[in-house]
Amino acid sequence: xxxxxxxxxxxxxxxLVDNEPGVLARVIGLFSGRGYNIDSLTVTExxxxxxxxxxxxxxxxxxxxxxxxxxxxxxxxxxxxxxxLTVLGSSLERELALVKVAGKGxxxxxxxxxxxxxxxxxxxxxxxxxxxxxTGRTSKLEQFILLMKPLGLQSVARTGVAAISRGIxx
Numbered sequence: 001x002x003x004x005x006x007x008x009x010x011x012x013x014x015x016l017v018d019n020e021p022g023v024l025a026r027v028i029g030l031f032s033g034r035g036y037n038i039d040s041l042t043v044t045e046x047x048x049x050x051x052x053x054x055x056x057x058x059x060x061x062x063x064x065x066x067x068x069x070x071x072x073x074x075x076x077x078x079x080x081x082x083x084x085l086t087v088l089g090s091s092l093e094r095e096l097a098l099v100k101v102a103g104k105g106x107x108x109x110x111x112x113x114x115x116x117x118x119x120x121x122x123x124x125x126x127x128x129x130x131x132x133x134x135t136g137r138t139s140k141l142e143q144f145i146l147l148m149k150p151l152g153l154q155s156v157a158r159t160g161v162a163a164i165s166r167g168i169x170x
Contacts, residue, residue, distance in 0.1 A: 006062035010039060011086040012093060012163045013070065018078040019045045019053040027055060027079075030072055036061065040095075040138075042160040052080065056163050085163050093163040097141045102129040103152035111151045118144045129154065 017023045024043055031038050040058035045051065059069060066084065073082045085091035099120070101111050108130075115122065115132050118140065124131035129152075134144055138161060145156055 006064065008060050008062055008065075009086070010058055010060045011066050011084055012091060012161065013057045013059065013073070014081075014083045014085055014163060014165075015055040015057065015073055015079060016046075016081040017053050017055060017076075018080070019051040020078065023053070023078045024055065026076055027057075027073065030076065031057075031059070031069070034068075034072070036065070036069060040160040042162050056161055058161055083165065085165055088165050091163050091165045093137060093161050094135055095138050095141055095161050096133065096135045096159040097145070098123070098157045099132045099134060099145060099148055100129060100154040100156070101132065101148050101152050102154050104128070107151045111148065114144070114147050114151075120144060 015027065017027070028038070028041075030036075036059055038057055038059055041055070043053055043055045046054045059066070061069065070082050070084055073079055085093075103111055104127075111130060112122075114120075115130070115134075118134060119136075120132040120134035122130055123133045132144075132148075134141055141158065145153065
């Protein structure tokens with residue numbers, strides 16, 4: 001007898017909400033109160049005149065859990081629209097990271113060479129360190145960070161994923 005085990009998959013949700021105090025706390029509370037994890041979270045006002053913000057949430061779950069999350073988000077009062085960008089397919093997702101690397105000599109040269117290959121920009125430099133700015137898909141950033149570790153990686157600051165659907169709508 002085989003059990004019907006559904007695989008957990010990461011989904012990107014786009015949630016349009018009123019930009020007012022407490023809204024983000026209610027959205028996050030929905031996740032924490034039900035034991036759902038947030039893998040990435042970004043939020044900013046996107047329509048200034050209407051005071052609307054877009055919250056982009058990456059979360060992981062079975063199809064049933066993702067549907068529950070979407071339905072529960074749609075029931076929150078300040079929520080205008082919820083879109084599962086993963087279901088729509090081929091959404092655009094980008095992340096930004098600032099990566100500080102300390103190094104001298106050959107390690108410094110190698111860090112610069114890799115930065116050029118990854119199209120990372122030097123945004124701060126001294127004789128002892130570099131700070132690179134890199135944007136792209138999360139997998140690209142993670143690969144760059146992994147390669148910087150043996151070259152003197154000091155610290156990393158990441159924005160989280162920003163995502164939008166292709167074409168018209170959502």
